[in-house]
Structures are given as C-alpha cells and as structure tokens.
Amino acid sequence: MSEAPPPAGLTYFEPRPALSELPARLASPFDPSPPHPLARRAAEALQARLLRGDLTGFDVGVLDAPGGGKMFGVLVVAAGDGRLGYLCAFSGMLGGSWHVEGFAPPLFDPVSRDTFWPEGQAELRELELRRADPREPDAGRAEVEHLRAERSRQLWRRLTDSYVLPNARGERQSLTALFEPEAPPGGAGDCAAPKLFAWAYQHRLRPVALAEFWWGALPVKGERLTGGYYPACQGKCGKVLPYMLEGLAVDPAPPGSTGPMPLEEPRLVFEDAWLLVVDKPAGLPSAPGRHAPQRDSVLVRFQQRAPEASKLAVVHALDTEASGILLLAKDAETLAALRRQLARREADLRHVAWLDGAVTGDHGVIELLLRSDVDEQLRHLVDPAHGKRAVTEWRVTQRADARTRVTLLPRTRLTHQLRAHVAHPLGLDAPIIGDTLYGRDDTRLMLHAEALAFAHPRTGERLEFESRPPF
Numbered sequence: 001m002s003e004a005p006p007p008a009g010l011t012y013f014e015p016r017p018a019l020s021e022l023p024a025r026l027a028s029p030f031d032p033s034p035p036h037p038l039a040r041r042a043a044e045a046l047q048a049r050l051l052r053g054d055l056t057g058f059d060v061g062v063l064d065a066p067g068g069g070k071m072f073g074v075l076v077v078a079a080g081d082g083r084l085g086y087l088c089a090f091s092g093m094l095g096g097s098w099h100v101e102g103f104a105p106p107l108f109d110p111v112s113r114d115t116f117w118p119e120g121q122a123e124l125r126e127l128e129l130r131r132a133d134p135r136e137p138d139a140g141r142a143e144v145e146h147l148r149a150e151r152s153r154q155l156w157r158r159l160t161d162s163y164v165l166p167n168a169r170g171e172r173q174s175l176t177a178l179f180e181p182e183a184p185p186g187g188a189g190d191c192a193a194p195k196l197f198a199w200a201y202q203h204r205l206r207p208v209a210l211a212e213f214w215w216g217a218l219p220v221k222g223e224r225l226t227g228g229y230y231p232a233c234q235g236k237c238g239k240v241l242p243y244m245l246e247g248l249a250v251d252p253a254p255p256g257s258t259g260p261m262p263l264e265e266p267r268l269v270f271e272d273a274w275l276l277v278v279d280k281p282a283g284l285p286s287a288p289g290r291h292a293p294q295r296d297s298v299l300v301r302f303q304q305r306a307p308e309a310s311k312l313a314v315v316h317a318l319d320t321e322a323s324g325i326l327l328l329a330k331d332a333e334t335l336a337a338l339r340r341q342l343a344r345r346e347a348d349l350r351h352v353a354w355l356d357g358a359v360t361g362d363h364g365v366i367e368l369l370l371r372s373d374v375d376e377q378l379r380h381l382v383d384p385a386h387g388k389r390a391v392t393e394w395r396v397t398q399r400a401d402a403r404t405r406v407t408l409l410p411r412t413r414l415t416h417q418l419r420a421h422v423a424h425p426l427g428l429d430a431p432i433i434g435d436t437l438y439g440r441d442d443t444r445l446m447l448h449a450e451a452l453a454f455a456h457p458r459t460g461e462r463l464e465f466e467s468r469p470p471f
Contacts, residue, residue: 008203009087009088009102009104009199010077010079010086010087010203010205011042011045011086011087011088012083012084012085013084013085013086016084017084023036023038023209025250025251026207026208026209026210026245026249026250027209027210028250028252028253029210029231029241029245030232030234031231031251032230034229035210035229036076036208036209036211038076038208038209039075039086039210039211042074042075042076042086042211043072043074043211043213043229045086046074046088047213047215047227050072050215055101055102056101056102057095057097057101058094058095058100059095063215063216063217064216064217065217068217069215069216069218069224069226070090070091070092070094070214070215071091071214071224072089072091072213072214072215073089073090073091073192073195073196073210073211073212073213074086074087074089074196074210074211075087075089075196075200075207075208075209075210076209076210077200077207078205078208084208087104087196087199087200087205088102088103088104089193089195089199090192091190092187103195104192104195104196104199105199106189106190106195107165107190108159108164109162112162113162116158117159120151120155121155124148124151124152124155127144127147127151128148130144131144131145131148153183156183157183160174160175160176160179160183161174161175161176163175163176163188163189164198165194165198165243165244166197166198166201166202167201167243167244167247168201168207168246168248170247175188175189175240178239178240178243179239182288182295182296185235185236188236188240189236189240191212191233191236191240193210193212193232193237194241194244196210197241197244197245198244212229212231212232213227213228213229213230214226214227214228214230215227265281265284265301266278266280266284266298266301266326269467273458274331274456274457275327275328275329275330275338275456275457276302276312276327276330277326277328277452277465278298278302278325278326278328279323279325279326279467280298280318280322280323280324280325280326281323282320282322282323282444282445282470284297284298285320286298286299286317286318286320286326287299287314287317298314298328299312299328311331312328312329313328314326314327314328315327315328315329315335315338315339316342319416319419319447321434321435321436321445322445322447322448323447323448323449323467323469323470324351324467325349325450325451325452325465325466327452327454333457334457334458337457338454338457341454341455342413342454345411346454347452347453347454347455348451348452349409349410349451350408350449350450351408351410351450352397352407352408352447352448352450352469353406353418353422353433353446353447353448354403354404354405354432354433354446354471355403355404355422355431355433356402356403356430356432356433357402357403357404357429357430357431358399358402358403358404359396359399359404359406359430361396362395363393363394363396364393365391365392365393365394366390366391366392366421366426366428367389367390367391367392368382368387368390368420368424368426368427369382369384369387369388370382370383370387370388370390370416370417370420371386371387380415380416380420381420382420382424382426390412390414390420390421391410391411392408392409392410392411392412392418392421392422393408393409393411394406394407394408394409394422395407403433404428404430406422406428416438418447419431419432419435419437419438419447423438432446432447433446434446435447448469448470448471449467450466450467451465451466451467452464452465452466453465
C-alpha cells in the first residue's frame with residue numbers, strides 16, 4: 001500500500017532521519033545559537049532551490065537586486081504517521097505576492113484585505129496632500145493632521161484585526177488582541193516563523209526544529225549575509241511567537257531576549273513643578289507611536305503615575321534601543337523654552353557610544369545632510385541634494401581591538417543623526433555596536449545619553465545631570 005501524499009507545502013526527508021536525530025525539545029526561536037542539524041538540512045535544501053531558481057512563478061534573480069534580499073524560514077515537522085519533513089516560508093511578500101506555491105501563506109486573507117486597504121491608503125494620501133498644501137491655514141492643517149492620525153489608527157486596527165494567530169493548544173487570537181492596549185508594530189505577523197507555525201497547526205503537524213536565514217542582496221537596514229542564520233526578531237515577534245508556541249515543549253528564551261520592562265523603570269533623577277529628568281533604560285520607547293497613544297513608553301508611564309500631568313511632553317526623544325538622560329516638560333511654555341535651548345546650542349546633551357571599527361583621528365566634526373529613506377522610514381540617508389543640515393562633534397576616548405569608544409555631541413537634532421553620521425563612510429565609517437539599522441546585530445545598541453546641562457527656563461539656574469553608561 002502506497003503512502004499518503006504529504007500535505008500542501010510539506011516536503012518529506014529522504015532518506016528518513018533516525019529517531020535519534022530528533023531534538024528533545026523545540027529550541028527557542030530567539031536563541032542565536034546555530035540551528036539544529038535537521039533544520040539546517042532543510043534550510044540547505046531550500047537554499048539549493050534558490051540557487052537553481054527552482055521556484056514556481058517567481059524569478060529568484062530579484063533577490064540579488066539592491067534591497068531585494070529576503071528572510072526565509074524552514075520548520076521541521078512530524079506528521080501523524082511519524083514521518084518527518086519540512087515547511088518553507090518567507091517574510092513579508094515575495095516578488096510582490098503574498099502567495100507563492102510551496103510556501104506557507106500569510107496569517108490574513110489577502111482577498112478580504114483588498115476590500116478596504118487600498119481605499120484607506122488612498123484616503124490617507126489625500127489627507128497628507130491637504131496637510132502639506134501651503135494654502136491651508138494653520139487651524140485647518142492641524143484639523144487635517146488630527147483627522148489623518150485618527151483615520152490611520154482606524155485603518156491599522158482593521159488590518160491587524162484580520163490577522164489570526166493560532167497556538168499549539170488550539171486557541172486563536174487576533175494580532176490586535178495580542179498587543180492590546182498597544183497597537184501591533186508594522187510587520188508583526190508577517191515574518192517567516194509565524195507563518196510556519198500557523199501552517200503546521202492547520203495541517204496537524206508537530207513542530208520539531210526551526211531555522212531562519214537571509215538570502216540575496218544586503219538589506220536596507222542591518223547587516224545580513226546570504227545563507228546566514230538569524231534568531232527571530234524581538235520587535236515584531238517578541239509577543240507573537242511566545243503565544244503561538246503555547247502548548248509546545250520549548251526551550252526557554254535566552255536571558256534578556258523577551259519579557260516586559262520592569263514597572264519601576266525609568267528611574268526619576270529630578271522633578272519640580274515644571275520638568276522631569278529621568279534615566280531611560282534601553283528597550284523602552286521615549287513616547288508612544290501615532291497608532292497607539294497608550295503604547296508603553298517613558299511618557300505614558302509618567303502620565304499614569306500622575307494623571308493630572310496631561311500636558312507632559314518629551315523635550316528630546318532618545319531611540320528605543322538607546323539609554324540615558326531624558327528630559328520631559330510639564331507645560332507648553334517650558335517645553336518650547338527647553339527646545340529653543342537645544343536648537344540654539346545653549347543646552348548640551350552628551351552621548352557615549354562604542355563603535356564597531358577603528359576610527360581614524362582623535363576628534364572632529366561630522367556635517368552630512370540627512371533625509372528619511374522613503375523605502376525604509378525608520379532609516380535615514382545622507383543626501384547632499386535634499387537632506388537637512390546635521391552636525392555632530394566627536395572625540396575618541398578609548399580604543400580596544402577593532403572597537404572605538406567615542407563621545408558624541410549633536411549640534412543639530414535630527415532623527416538617527418548620531419547613528420547615521422558615525423556609520424557613513426563620509427562620517428566615521430564605524431557603526432554603533434548593536435545597531436540593526438546602520439550596522440550589525442549585537443546584544444544591545446551601545447549608545448547612551450550620559451550628560452545633560454541646561455538653564456532652568458523658570459529659575460535661570462544652570463542644571464547638570466549625569467548617568468553612568470551601562471557598558
């Protein structure tokens with residue numbers, strides 16, 4: 001009697017692995033250790049197909065075009081009859097399509113999505129054009145911006161409601177519900193691993209081992225090498241995968257890779273009737289995003305501690321991955337006065353960072369024009385024609401092997417200015433260690449705001465605060 005054909009997308013191992021080759025438990029997707037040999041075997045089989053161009057309806061050549069690289073994943077699974085095989089998936093879309101034959105499908109129904117997403121995006125574009133119209137009065141522009149933000153939140157909520165996440169217990173939950181009261185970050189649920197586990201559960205296949213690898217041209221953000229294996233990302237999968245793995249025997253995640261920020265963070269350094277100075281830990285955003293006004297952040301935590309502080313605002317935001325001194329104002333006048341001091345260089349914010357590279361010289365000034373990358377909005381690019389002026393002073397304080405410790409003084413305040421300046425070949429050509437946007441992955445972003453000095457806008461007293469770097 002012939003054996004039943006495999007479920008859709010499942011490739012059986014030939015020859016069959018011995019039972020002794022199976023792992024005792026599924027490894028944590030967040031563990032950066034090399035994948036299990038069976039997962040590596042499956043990954044190498046998929047990589048061989050990519051090398052041959054053996055994908056139905058897809059030209060693998062686009063993966064080698066600038067910005068065309070992609071994360072792929074394989075999941076070794078056991079069928080009900082005990083046979084072992086593997087499933088394949090890719091992150092996001094492949095060749096402009098959510099569905100490619102032989103790969104796990106997305107966690108939403110693309111046909112249903114198309115009934116509201118294009119129309120909603122068109123409305124947001126129209127509102128953005130109105131907001132940018134110089135003929136629009138200030139009051140009207142503010143009203144349009146408020147309407148656009150609200151429509152954007154509604155559209156994002158409707159989109160994330162359409163993602164259905166299963167787990168090994170047979171439970172199901174929407175992406176929205178999983179992240180509430182916050183909004184899910186962009187791309188959550190679109191990585192390869194969530195697709196693989198959902199497809200396995202749907203076909204009653206038991207997950208055994210996972211591997212995710214990069215294939216193709218270098219990515220726009222971070223550094224990925226073709227064939228290199230990488231753990232699941234925290235930003236998008238930190239809540240998704242722990243839920244989807246409930247009901248499976250899984251090794252614990254590495255220390256520090258998951259888990260909520262302690263409620264006692266951030267530490268309060270100074271407070272009076274007009275302002276706050278706090279010591280922000282790495283991993284906690286300075287302020288919530290526009291899609292989620294109540295997203296966990298420094299601002300929201302202090303608003304919750306003092307509900308009457310409705311006008312509390314961040315004076316200068318630090319990147320989520322960075323740590324150090326952060327200044328907040330309790331009223332609009334104080335906020336404006338403090339921001340003027342920073343803009344006029346009457347206030348000094350000093351950063352310390354470890355750079356991945358040997359910097360030439362001991363001190364200097366970087367002046368490179370920056371603009372947002374239209375294809376990757378989190379990232380900023382050097383653009384001499386269309387960028388905004390950005391100036392950073394720097395000084396080397398320590399050298400160790402191929403790493404350099406520097407003090408950085410931003411003389412302008414553009415998003416990601418320090419990170420883009422030090423990483424660019426015309427800057428220091430040495431990205432900050434742990435920078436996933438401009439350099440290589442590491443344990444954490446080694447960027448810390450260690451000192452802040454300014455004149456109190458109400459009393460005129462010169463105030464200085466310091467925070468010891470954690471690295």
